[in-house]
Amino acid sequence: MNPATNPKARYRRLAYLAGFCLNLTFALSAYINSSFLERFVSEQAVGLIYALASVLMIIFSLNLNRLTRRIGNKRVLIILTVITLGALVGLVGYDETWWGLLFIIAFLVSGYLLSINLDLYLENISDNSVTGEIRGLF
Secondary structure (H helix, E strand, C coil), X not given: CCCCCCHHHHHHHHHHHHHHHHXXXXXHHHHHHHHHHCCCCCHHHHHHHHHHHHHHHHHHHHHHHHHHHHHCHHHHHHHHHHHHHHHHHHHXXXXXXXXXXXXXXXXXXXXXXXXXXXHHHHHHHCXXXXXXXXXXXX
């Protein structure tokens, strides 16, 4: 089958593009997250915020597979994208302490889960013989 007309190849290219855009978003915001948090909490508490976000990432990632089986990968992808974009917009728009902390944690956790979800999506649309190669490239 021609790679240009192969639907799996097309979906794979879209997943690569989505992954690139997602990682670009996180790369651009990675350097300002800590200084952004210091506006709301002390310098020592910044690490605690990241630790809390990491614990939430673990908890949610353990349940991501169950949620994906229940409502589908596409819906989870849409929900996580909306949460990530909403948190990013919230980071820009709110200066209040609790809202800022909530948005930064939501941004970190949903972005992490979104990258896992994209990886699962790639696994689902890949042929078994090339799954490792495709996911390794991603």
